[in-house]
Amino acid sequence: MKERDILYEHGEYFVIRGPRGKGFEVYQTGTTHAVRRAQIGFEGQRGFDRAKQEIARQAQPKIEAAFKETLQHFDKKPGAQAVTDMIVGRVEQAL
Numbered sequence: 001m002k003e004r005d006i007l008y009e010h011g012e013y014f015v016i017r018g019p020r021g022k023g024f025e026v027y028q029t030g031t032t033h034a035v036r037r038a039q040i041g042f043e044g045q046r047g048f049d050r051a052k053q054e055i056a057r058q059a060q061p062k063i064e065a066a067f068k069e070t071l072q073h074f075d076k077k078p079g080a081q082a083v084t085d086m087i088v089g090r091v092e093q094a095l
């Protein structure tokens with residue numbers, strides 16, 4: 001696998017074509033190597049869209065954990081409700 005094989009990348013996840021050019025595979029980058037997290041059997045745009053959905057699904061718990069940590073950090077500051085409302089609005093837009 002070479003960097004030029006990457007079709008889509010989001011955060012620590014990326015998509016490549018499956019074996020023999022059929023379907024797609026979703027990988028998560030690691031310190032020393034990438035780990036395959038999903039295989040998508042659909043081909044064409046349907047498979048590519050499904051691979052991107054899988055990345056969003058895999059990343060969701062990390063997004064929620066970071067969001068909660070950020071909220072806890074700002075809860076201790078004056079004006080915390082305004083900051084919370086701003087963060088919630090931006091996260092909802094991103095999702």
